[in-house]
Amino acid sequence: MRVLVIEDEPDLARQIAATLEEAGYAVDMAHDGEEGHFLGDTEPYDAVVLDLGLPVMDGLTVLERWRRDGKDMPVLILTARDRWSEKVAGFDAGADDYVTKPFQMEELLARLRALIRRAAGHATVQLDCGPVVLDTRGGRVTVDDVTIKLTAQEYKILAYLMHHQEKIVSRTELTEHVYDQDFDRDSNTIEVFIGRLRKKLGVDVIKTERGLGYRMSAPEDSGGNSGETPKGKANKNAG
Amino acid sequence: MRANSLAFRLVVGAGMWIAAAIIAGGIVLSAVFRDHVERSFDAQLLVYLDALVSVTEGDNRGRVVITRPLGDPRYEQPYSGWYWQISGISGPMLRSRSLWDQALTPDFALISPSAATSYQMQGIQSRQLRIVGRDVSIPGIVSSLQFVVTGDRAAIEAEIQNFNTTLAWSLGLFGCGLVLAVFIQVRFGLLPLRRISMALSAIRSGRESRLAGQFPSEIEPLASEINTLLEHNEEVLERARTHVGNLAHALKTPISVLANESGARKGSLEEAVDKQTGIMRRYVDHYLSQARTAASSSVLGARTEVLPVIEDLRRTLKRIHAERSIELEVHGDPDTSFRGERHDLEEMLGNLIDNACKWARARVWITMGVEGTELKIAIEDDGPGLAPEKHDEVFNRGHRLDEATPGSGLGLAIVRDTAGLYGGDIALCESDFGGLKVVLILPAAEKGEGQEAEKEEPAA
Secondary structure (H helix, E strand, C coil): CEEEEECCCHHHHHHHHHHHHHCCCEEEEECCHHHHHHHHHHCCCCEEEECCCCCCCCHHHHHHHHHHCCCCCCEEEEECCCCHHHHHHHHHCCCCEEEECCCCHHHHHHHHHHHHHHHCCCCCCEEEECCEEEECCCCEEEECCEEECCCHHHHHHHHHHHHCCCCEECHHHHHHHHCCCCCCCCHHHHHHHHHHHHHHHCCCCEEEECCCEEEECCCHHHCCCCCCCCHHHHHHHCC | CCCCCHHHHHHHHHHHHHHHHHHHHHHHHHHHHHHHHHHHHHHHHHHHHHHHHHHEEECCCCCEEECCCCCCHHHCCCCCCCCEEEEECCEEEEECHHHCCCCCCCCHHHCCCCCCEEEECCCCCCCEEEEEEEEECCCCCCCCEEEEEEEEHHHHHHHHHHHHHHHHHHHHHHHHHHHHHHHHHHHHHHHHHHHHHHHHHHHHCCCCCCCCCCCCCCCHHHHHHHHHHHHHHHHHHHHHHHHHHHHHHHHHHHHHHHHHHHHCCCCHHHHHHHHHHHHHHHHHHHHHHHHHHHHHCCCCCCCEEHHHHHHHHHHHHHHHCHHHCCEEEEEECCCCEECCCHHHHHHHHHHHHHHHHHHCCCEEEEEEEEECCEEEEEEEECCCCCCHHHCCHHHCCCCCCCCCCCCCCCHHHHHHHHHHHCCCEEEEEECCCCCEEEEEEEEECCCCCCCCCCCCCCCC
């Protein structure tokens, strides 16, 4: 999962980036509206944390331009402006959530997580693919209720694939969503990580689609209970 | 009318010169009248003198005789004050019957032949007289005779007294009339000043924002100066509010940074920073809301339709609470309007509906309606509700009944403060749907009133 943080206050930007990286996200940072708009326009992000009072280009303008150009990644507005009229304006410009400063990191993280899940079409905080269960809150992965220890890179790859089950994910796409822009990308390393992941999980959930990429889906023998989690199960965990 | 007022000065000043003019006029008029009465009295005496001379003759024996009585009965009535007397060298020879046993002893050197003079008669019948006299040679009489005629001054005095009384009365009334007229004139003349002071008090109470209307040319500059001052004052105030708002907003980011930095670690310094940033956060929220509500209380004639505000908030709140898919139902008269600023209504309703959404299980009901001059908006949810004994607690600043539900806890207190500024109120009770029912009571705007509804300013 790759997240863009547009925040002009360097300390706050650093804190958010550190928290998000710790939670297993690849983070890119932009410190003004124009740079942020450019990154969001050219790079694929799974979510954006957007401040409104930005230099060069205002946050709302950035958001409006993205939406006008058909960019539909989830955007969380993080701002000191807490009037309801400002919230209304933010949502009307195309925001998906709104967090007002001062805020708590846990809250930001929880909202961002929910946003990414919803955007991928999942209603619960827990994603499962056959025996493999990923708890997005704790970043915990279990296979048949046994916790599996993963490295940060392995977790990122698994989380992206879990969010996009039953879809073919190309190696390039995986690279783009797992590494931030400063990372020296080498798609061969992806293969190495996938290999390790398969070994650690021990179940055949990550399939190779020759020439296209990877597809995550539940093994046939477990009833194919994958993709969208049934609603009844979802409500148990909601809220 | 207070002693230290323009009206008092003007009326007292006018009263003083009116009194002086009336007293002087009275004295002059009285003197002129006295002069006139004395003249005509004297003229009458001269007529009597002439008549007396014309009826006096000498008979063939050289004695002085009166051929006919003078005709005026007062010369027959004893001691009437109206006397005549004819004297020769040897003394009085003939006198009127009214003199009876007395004789007139005037000093002839002082008596003029053409004008009367005053004469104090001596003796028992002492009284003030007017006297005229003349030396006349009568045919048949050897020596010249001295004729004198007197009249009673009391007649003149009574007439003058009479006149003076009437004069005093009428001049007094005239003076009072003038003072009254001056009073009315001063009141009328100073009316624009009263209007200015009324307009100023209207400005202070928030019913007006400027001195409106036409003022006389003398105070027009004053009115326009006051308006300029008001404008300047507003600008300064607006600037100060903007600064407070900017300061509060600007502080939020550093507070976030501090809180985040300390929140990640454990230690006494971090605990202190945590606690203090919490306090800073509450202060910022409090003063920000104060600056906002203070800013809005001066807005006049604003009118906000309720439904569009609720629709905006509904759209936004559905996305904020997207995880829980809460139904927001709106009921009631769609034409209701609030007499006040849109921002304030948005803040109040936003906080209340957001609260309801946080607690609701699946549904929130919003019902609006007008009762007389009151706009009532009820917000109900189907959540767990709130025990009646805790209803007062939620208004305490910084108090949160459930620390786990996000929110600064200032929400309801701010709503109540804002409603209070508009003379409104907020009431809590149990909802028929199981949860809490919050009723917001605000002044309603009449339909069609204040067509220049406050437009929502672009979110800055």
